Amino acid sequence: MQRRVVITGCGVVTAAGNELESFWSTLMQGAACIRPLAAFAHAEMGQLSGAEVTLPPEDRLPPAIDADPLRARCLELGLAASRRAWAAAGLTSAAADAEKTGVCFGTTMGEERQVGDLSERRKAQPDAGVDASFFARANNHRLAAQVAASFGCGGPVLMTTTACSSGNAAVAHAFDAIRSGDADVMLAGGADVLTRLIYCGFQRMGVLSASICRPFDKSRDGVSFGEGAGAVVLESLEHARARDARVLAELAGYGMSNDAHHITAPGPHGEGFVRAVHQALAQAGLSLDQVSYVSAHGTGTPFNDKGESEAMLTLFGARAKQVPVSSIKSIIGHTNGAASAIETVACVLAIQHRAVPPTAGWRDPDPEFELDYVPGQGRPHPVDVCLNLAAGFGGHNVCLVLRRFS
Amino acid sequence: MTSAVAITGVSVFTPFGVGAEALAAALGAGRVAVEPAPELSEVGLARITDFDPLRHVSVRGMRVYPRATQLEICAAALALTDAGWSGEAALDPMELGLVTASSYSHLQTLVEYDRGLVSVGMQRTNPTLMPLGLPSAPGAATGLALSAKAFSITLNDGGASGLAALGLGAHAIRDGRARACVVAGAFTPFAELLESSLRAGLSASAERFRVLDREAEGVAFGEAAAALVLEPLEAALGRGRSPLGVLRAQATRFAPPGASLASALGRAVSAALSSARLGSAPAATAAISLACVGANGDPREDAAHLDALSSALGAAAEPVVIAAPKASLGEMLDPSGLVQAVVALGALRARRAPPIARLATARAPSPRHPTAPVELAPGAALLTAISPSRSCSALLLSLGGE
Numbered sequence: 001m002q003r004r005v006v007i008t009g010c011g012v013v014t015a016a017g018n019e020l021e022s023f024w025s026t027l028m029q030g031a032a033c034i035r036p037l038a039a040f041a042h043a044e045m046g047q048l049s050g051a052e053v054t055l056p057p058e059d060r061l062p063p064a065i066d067a068d069p070l071r072a073r074c075l076e077l078g079l080a081a082s083r084r085a086w087a088a089a090g091l092t093s094a095a096a097d098a099e100k101t102g103v104c105f106g107t108t109m110g111e112e113r114q115v116g117d118l119s120e121r122r123k124a125q126p127d128a129g130v131d132a133s134f135f136a137r138a139n140n141h142r143l144a145a146q147v148a149a150s151f152g153c154g155g156p157v158l159m160t161t162t163a164c165s166s167g168n169a170a171v172a173h174a175f176d177a178i179r180s181g182d183a184d185v186m187l188a189g190g191a192d193v194l195t196r197l198i199y200c201g202f203q204r205m206g207v208l209s210a211s212i213c214r215p216f217d218k219s220r221d222g223v224s225f226g227e228g229a230g231a232v233v234l235e236s237l238e239h240a241r242a243r244d245a246r247v248l249a250e251l252a253g254y255g256m257s258n259d260a261h262h263i264t265a266p267g268p269h270g271e272g273f274v275r276a277v278h279q280a281l282a283q284a285g286l287s288l289d290q291v292s293y294v295s296a297h298g299t300g301t302p303f304n305d306k307g308e309s310e311a312m313l314t315l316f317g318a319r320a321k322q323v324p325v326s327s328i329k330s331i332i333g334h335t336n337g338a339a340s341a342i343e344t345v346a347c348v349l350a351i352q353h354r355a356v357p358p359t360a361g362w363r364d365p366d367p368e369f370e371l372d373y374v375p376g377q378g379r380p381h382p383v384d385v386c387l388n389l390a391a392g393f394g395g396h397n398v399c400l401v402l403r404r405f406s
Numbered sequence: 407m408t409s410a411v412a413i414t415g416v417s418v419f420t421p422f423g424v425g426a427e428a429l430a431a432a433l434g435a436g437r438v439a440v441e442p443a444p445e446l447s448e449v450g451l452a453r454i455t456d457f458d459p460l461r462h463v464s465v466r467g468m469r470v471y472p473r474a475t476q477l478e479i480c481a482a483a484l485a486l487t488d489a490g491w492s493g494e495a496a497l498d499p500m501e502l503g504l505v506t507a508s509s510y511s512h513l514q515t516l517v518e519y520d521r522g523l524v525s526v527g528m529q530r531t532n533p534t535l536m537p538l539g540l541p542s543a544p545g546a547a548t549g550l551a552l553s554a555k556a557f558s559i560t561l562n563d564g565g566a567s568g569l570a571a572l573g574l575g576a577h578a579i580r581d582g583r584a585r586a587c588v589v590a591g592a593f594t595p596f597a598e599l600l601e602s603s604l605r606a607g608l609s610a611s612a613e614r615f616r617v618l619d620r621e622a623e624g625v626a627f628g629e630a631a632a633a634l635v636l637e638p639l640e641a642a643l644g645r646g647r648s649p650l651g652v653l654r655a656q657a658t659r660f661a662p663p664g665a666s667l668a669s670a671l672g673r674a675v676s677a678a679l680s681s682a683r684l685g686s687a688p689a690a691t692a693a694i695s696l697a698c699v700g701a702n703g704d705p706r707e708d709a710a711h712l713d714a715l716s717s718a719l720g721a722a723a724e725p726v727v728i729a730a731p732k733a734s735l736g737e738m739l740d741p742s743g744l745v746q747a748v749v750a751l752g753a754l755r756a757r758r759a760p761p762i763a764r765l766a767t768a769r770a771p772s773p774r775h776p777t778a779p780v781e782l783a784p785g786a787a788l789l790t791a792i793s794p795s796r797s798c799s800a801l802l803l804s805l806g807g808e
Contacts, residue, residue, distance in 0.1 A: 044528045099673060102660070110541060110562075115516055118598070119524040130598045132606035136794065138599070139509050140541060140562040145795035149662045154670065157660035157797050158570060159562040161541040169559060176577055182657065182677070197520050200528040201536030256557035256583065258549050260499060263467075264537050272555075275500075279583070393537055394546020396558055 002179045005252075006405055008245045009089025009233035010345040011081045011189075013059070014332045015051035015226055018080070020088070024349045027328055028378035030360035034212050034224045034333050040196055045203060049212070050194050051226030051333030055080055065146060068133070071114040073227075075143050077338070078105060078191035081229035082147045085187060089233035090245060093152040100184040102155030103148040104174040105191065106166025108337035108392070110140040112195045147187060147231075155183045163392025164297075164334070166190050167230060167341025168400055172254040174234050184239040189231030190341035198225060198336070205264065213300030213334070215327035216309065216373045218364040220300045226333020230341035232348070247405040249348045252286065252385075255279030259395025266303055267395055270311030276399040277315055277387060284401040286385055288315055291323060293356050293386040295343045298327020299334055304391065309369035324381055326374040330361040340390035340398065347386045347402045356381045411576040412642040412649035412806060415489025415635035417481045418748045419592075420735055421452045421628070424462070424484075429745075430752040433734055433760035434779050440626045440736050442612045446600045450612035450626025452736040453595070465551040470534060474511035475544045477592035477631035479551045481741075485588060485633035486552065490647055503556035503584030505575040506545030507567035507591030507740040514596040515539040548590060556584035565700055566658065566793035567591060568632075568743020569801045573656030575636050585637060591741035592631035600627065610703055617733035618712070618775060620767040622703045628736025632744035639806070649806030651751045654786065655682035656801040663796070667706065668713035671790055671798035675718035678788075678800040691722035694802075695785030696759055698729040698750040700792060702737040707792050712769055714790065714798075727782060728774050729753060733763040743791050747803060750787035754805050757782045 012018065015033035016026035026033065037048040059080040066072035082103075114137050121128040136142060141159040148157040156177050162169040167190025174186035202208045202223065209222035240247055255276035259267030266272070281287065296308055313320050328346055335342060350356055359373040388400040418425065421439035422432035432439075443451035459468050459476035463483040468476060482504070483492075491497045516539035522531045537543060542560045549558035557578065561571045568591055575587040603609050603625065610616075610624030642649050657677035661670030679690045699711040715723045731749045732738070738745055753759045761776045762768075768775040786804040793799075 042528070098662075099659070108540060108542070112516065112520075115513075115520045116524075118517065119520045122521065123524045130602045130605070132602060134602035135599055135606060135608070138513055138602075139564050139794055141509060141564055141793060141795045141797060145660065145797065148660050152662055154660055154662060154665070154673070156658045158658065161560045161562055162558070163540055163542045163546070166542075173559075173574065176581075180577065182681075197516075197523065197536070197539075200523050200531070201519070201533070201539075204528060204531060204533035204536065256559070258504070258555050258558040260550050260553045260555045260558070263534075263543070263546055263550060275555075283581075392542060393540060394542055394549065394558065396542065396546070 004237040005175050005178045005234050006237050006240050006247045007232050007249045007251055007348055008235050008240050008247060009085040010348050011084025011088060011231045012342050012345050013053050013077050013080045014228040014342060015053055016332045027331055027346060027357040030358040030377045032212055032331055032360050039194055042196055042199060048199055053077060053228050071117055071137060072111055073113055073193040074107060074111050074191050075146055077229040078143045078147060079150060081189055081231040082187055085231035085233050086151055098152050098154035100155050101153045102157055102177055102183045102186050103144045103153055104158040104170045104186055104188045105144040105147060106160045106170035106337050107140055107190060108163050108166055108192050109195060111137045112197055113193060116196050162396035163394055164336050165340055165390035165392040165396045165398040166337035167339060168388060168390040168398035171344055171400060172398055175251050175254060178234055178236050184236050186234045187231060188234055189229060190338040191229035192227060192336035192338045194225055194227045207301050209300055212361055213330050214361040215298035215300045215330055215359050216305045217362045218366045220302060220305055222301055223299045223334045226335045228332060228335040228338045228342055230338055230345045232344055249351045249402050250405045252401045252403045253280045253283030255399045257397045261395055264393050266307045266391055270307035272395060272397040273308060273311035273389060274314050276397040280399040280401045290385045291387055293350055293383045294323060294325040295347050295386060295388045296325050296327045297389050297391045298329055309371060312371055321372055324356045324372045324374050326357055326359040328357055340388060343388050344400060347388050350383045350386060351404050354380060354382055356383060409580050410639035411579050411636050411653045412639040413634050413651040413653060414637055414642050414647050414649055415485040416650060416748050417484035417488055417633045418745055419454060419477055419481055419631040421454050426748050426752050433731060436761045436763045438734050438763045440612050440615050443600055445597050448611055449600050449604050449609040450615040451595055452628035454629045471547055472515045472538060474592045474594040475547045478544050478548050478590050481631040481633040482548050482552055482588045482590040485635050489635035497586055499553040499555040501556060501585035502554040503578055503587040504549045504554040504558045505571045505587060505589045506548060506560040507571040508544045508560050509562040509564050509567055509740055511544045511592050512539055512541050517598055563797050564793035564795060565739050565742050566791040566797045566799040567740045569656060569789055569791045569799035570658050572653060572801055576653050579636050579638055587636045588633055590633035591744055593739045593741055594629050595627040615703055616764045617703045617730045618701050618708050618762055618769050619765055620769055622705050622708055625703050626736040628738045630735060630738040630741050630745055632741045632748055634744060634747055651803045652806055654802035654804055658797055658799045661796040661798060667710035667792055671710055671714035671792060672717040674798045674800040675714055678802050682802045691719045693786050694726055694788050695783045696729060696750060696753055696787040697726050698746045698787055699790045700742055700746060701730045702732045710792060711790050727759040727776060727780055729759050730762045746789045750789060750803060753782060754787055
């Protein structure tokens with residue numbers, strides 16, 4: 001008998017807010033937080049826009065962890081979200097059994113800013129060398145390790161990357177660690193930052209939106225980027241009950257698939273999404289008829305949104321128009337490896353509030369796909385079982401199934 | 407562990423050549439591949455020479471891929487061939503999964519692409535390079551090359567990635583997420599990493615590099631790639647494959663700053679022993695005949711590997727023979743756990759453990775630290791690894807028939 005896994009704490013740091021109340025409120029209003037970028041500019045691209053996070057002073061990275069917070073921004077965001085999730089779960093370091101408490105995080109780029117910094121220094125001084133900390137920062141596992149160190153965790157500490165589905169993948173591996181009995185508590189999440197390389201790279205590939213992304217809209221033209229982090233505390237049901245913790249939702253299962261189609265383009269017809277959903281529901285012991293909401297990957301690129309919509313039609317058939325499908329990326333931007341972790345938190349809030357957030361910016365239906373993308377603002381909806389879909393460059397698809405706890 | 411996971415194919419690329427046999431022969435002879443790094447002579451480096459990916463595998467885009475990705479693709483493809491799944495016998499892509507151990511194999515491409523952005527401008531950069539600089543890119547390219555459609559996951563955990571990836575792959579097999587899973591990794595050292603580790607005081611020169619020695623003073627990096635194919639034991643036997651080994655258990659534990667690495671690694675060993683179900687605790691510890699450790703010349707880590715074995719195995723640690731392939735190959739980071747697995751399987755099968763190269767003054771008395779090949783009693787192998795960010799991993803494997 002495998003153990004049940006529940007969610008007892010959530011935390012986010014996003015452009016839509018750093019606390020759950022403000023985050024949820026901004027999502028429900030459908031208010032886009034994508035604005036002219038303050039962090040950096042690029043001469044060849046003109047004014048950049050993105051969804052930046054403003055952290056309060058208490059979340060700044062202490063020099064004892066990294067003396068150069070600019071080059072450790074990913075860690076700063078990941079720690080900030082983790083602190084919030086940990087506190088929301090009512091855990092203290094002393095309360096947790098260190099041996100049975102672990103961390104699993106995901107990221108797409110990690111501390112890429114230190115690579116950008118190196119390039120700039122080399123431009124100014126061609127023989128500029130790397131410093132002693134480059135090696136340590138280049139190891140993405142440092143993020144998971146620092147989160148673990150912050151809470152005295154001594155259990156499994158893992159770092160995963162499946163590009164933009166990394167957050168979901170991290171939650172999935174944390175789920176496995178608890179379900180198998182290797183851990184009782186896992187803090188799982190994802191974090192990513194805005195970098196010059198991300199903007200330039202996506203611009204060169206032709207997938208950066210010229211304005212603000214419009215997921216699933218007929219005129220969608222690409223992604224808008226954001227930064228941020230999301231984290232959830234997962235526990236075995238027994239552990240949560242033993243400490244009388246408030247259960248926010250149950251993580252019932254997950255599915256994974258790989259398109260193996262192209263290094264950047266998703267597979268045709270959303271076939272990978274379909275396989276991941278079937279696998280996730282099978283593990284959860286649930287059927288498609290029971291799904292009441294889909295948190296879509298919904299990047300705003302023509303290919304992703306087409307494939308995802310095709311997957312919805314394949315999966316739900318005649319019921320497809322009755323299942324709300326929305327993407328919050330037009331509100332907080334595409335936060336890459338953090339995206340699906342933040343969306344996991346949004347799913348928990350959707351269950352808690354019995355409401356679904358909108359796809360902000362969606363105006364004109366794509367005639368091929370007439371689904372309920374929740375236009376305008378969020379609305380009340382009985383969310384009992386939701387799917388959180390994510391996909392990453394290279395074809396990595398991960399689907400989580402969250403359900404109302406009973 | 408509810409159902410046994412078999413290892414049915416292996417492949418390894420090291421400076422000693424391609425394949426487990428070439429590696430075993432070189433380790434058995436006590437050879438050391440570490441030489442002064444051409445770009446930074448103060449540090450030791452072991453590099454694969456004469457590598458042409460198209461000699462091993464022909465896949466679309468191979469020439470564009472970075473060297474580490476090419477190495478991973480080749481290792482993964484050869485491991486599948488070794489498992490009997492190639493050509494007309496190829497596995498249904500929907501039934502093949504991939505776990506990649508990779509923390510650094512994308513990084514050189516990322517550095518080069520970003521340097522191009524700054525030096526020649528965005529419009530003159532090659533748009534195909536950027537996606538190859540993502541940390542997930544080596545796994546994505548390998549998944550594409552193998553047509554592994556069940557899943558593709560990448561774990562970043564430095565030197566502990568390989569063992570953790572094997573554990574994750576075994577878990578996926580037991581969960582029925584794939585019929586077979588390739589666990590692969592590759593590492594190609596590059597200038598920025600060598601320079602940074604030298605400045606951090608982590609490196610040793612080629613001349614002074616040694617492992618598990620009282621005189622050990624630092625790490626030398628080594629280039630390598632390896633892959634193992636996992637599948638359910640019953641399924642392997644059912645298709646007439648004689649397993650190369652059985653993956654008994656794997657566990658990872660973390661050492662928070664201030665806590666001892668040896669203690670965390672010892673906890674990982676105990677957790678792996680406990681879930682391996684080799685019998686009672688004394689029986690389980692006594693079943694281990696070989697410890698193939700990830701010791702790399704860092705004095706703290708070397709000591710932690712030995713102390714963890716002593717604390718977790720107690721008196722049963724005494725007859726266990728230590729193997730330390732990094733003494734010959736250098737620190738291979740991501741694939742190192744996979745290389746350790748290949749070395750351990752070969753040693754168990756040959757009933758002979760390789761010596762620890764260049765060992766002069768052992769941290770513990772012989773015969774635990776052989777300076778010449780030694781006979782091995784039948785039993786299981788325990789593998790240990792420590793990552794730069796203090797993650798400690800242990801893995802137990804045995805031969806198929808035991």
